[in-house]
Amino acid sequence: MEVLVMGLASGLGLGFSPWASGTVGSLLALPLAWWLLGRSRRWRLGLVALLLVVAMPLCQLASDALGGKDDGRVVLDEIVAFPVAVIGQVAARQPLVMAGTFVAYRVLDATKPPPVPQIEGVAGGAGIVLDDVMAALYAWALVAAGLALWRRRKGEGR
Template identity: 50%
Template sequence: MIENAVLLVATGFGLGWLPWAPGTFGSLIGLPLAWWLLSHSPGQQVAILVALLAVAVPLCHWASLWMGGGDITQLVADEYLAFPIVMIGLAAGRCWWVMGLAFLFYRLFDITKLPPIGHVEAIGGGLGIVLDDVVAALYALIVLATGIALRRRYQAIETR
């Protein structure tokens, strides 16, 4: 009974079983989660994300073991539980285009596994499975926050 519930959540309620781009489709679950997170203060956002990631590590660990080991493609809870990190502290995040860019950058970094993302995944177990997505989300957050800051700066210069 518990194993079935864990596997259901770990596979993104079945999205992880899709034959094409399961990580991308599984990450879509993170969009409403991130939108909801933006209604909280930055401190609350951090606390909620820490709690989500604290749940994600054992969830992914046990699901991985029950499904044959490793960060297998059907396992997408790490994607959708780490995605909201991209939106942390971004007041502009409640714009559809910011959320869309956040999603694109997150998937880009998660798929390409730029260093140290691939190395972090090698830690193994639930921690490695979740940590590579956390690093991808942090990369995406840095790129997005920098882009938003540069856009605001350009707009401020333009209005002078």
Template identity: 40%
Template sequence: MTDKKILTAEQRRILLSSPAGWLACGFGSGLTPKAQGTFGSLAALLPWLLLRHLSLPVYVLVLVVAFAIGVWACTVAGRALGVDDHRSLVWDEFVGLWIALIPAMLAPWWMVIAGFALFRLFDVAKPWPISWLDRRLKGGLGVMVDDVVAGVFAAIVLAILGAVFAGT
């Protein structure tokens, strides 16, 4: 088993040499030495700038496909690393943030910033049931599900904030 924090040069090579590893590490954004989840979430903003213009049904379809591909990619990459949920596997941040930003698709810029902050808060703090899911689910599904729930929580809070501050 490898250290949960530090990737060796060989592990980096393994991740970047396969489509599953490349996707699971967020196109390389998860390979930073620290704050991998934050850098993965920041990288997720770039494709979101295009995704936000989709209709809601198509956007949700993209989320479902991205989730399914993420389960596969994170399972393959985790096996290659010998760790179920290594910090460098950040595709879950992409999907989780995209869920969190649903209320911000056609909203003012402050909602994008708030959605990002709320998602990171729920992802790092892991309130129940996120912490429960994180401990119990393994493999690619375990990598993905806790961030999906963090994204849902963040989206709910963001929608409430948007409704409260809509008139301001």
């Protein structure tokens, strides 16, 4: 059971990367998000909610086994939170938009703007997952604003 939990929580081992384990592990979020965007809005929201809820105890168990509060080798939280950054983005299936959203998400997850540090302080797996959800919400807002500005400028140039 511990091997299964660790395998899932480490993003099939990608979280053990010696370089930028969170980013390397988060790469699994890209095909997940792409696949989810092909589902109906109801399915997207339901599946993301389910993944987030399931990830909480898995991340907690793996983190406890590794001896850390939010151990960097545990990347399931990053993987399941990233789709939040693209849900509802009409242009998210465009590769450049998806890539830009991923970069924004990783930067925001790494820099942890307020209130992310406070959310990270929530006990257990909830804190491990919810700080990544907040970073994903920030990325969603940033990309949505950027796309709106781009569309507006594009429309003004006619």
